[in-house]
Amino acid sequence: MDPRARPTLRRGVRLTYDRTRERHVVLFPEGVLVLNDTAAAVLRHCDGTIDVDSIVGALRSRYEGVRAEDVHAVLDRLADRRVVAWT
Secondary structure (H helix, E strand, C coil), X not given: CCXXXXXXXXXXXXXXXXXXXXXXXXXXXXXXXXXXXXXXXXXXXXXXXXXXXXXXXXXXXXXXXCCHHHHHHHHHHHHHCCCEEEC
């Protein structure tokens, strides 16, 4: 993964908070994906304007122990699920 790549939510995908589940979820044409806190934190930064390195930096400024490899792994899994696209 290019650390300068800028992830964004794919067209038709929406990040929202589900009050019933008390979790962040991704809504997309194929269904609903319930997110853990880590994935939700990463996706909040996926607006297509900031690159992966900047996302890692933003998460490190807010949370302890953030590793670039973990952020890359989350983004890879979300891309495999067709939630994230790259600009």
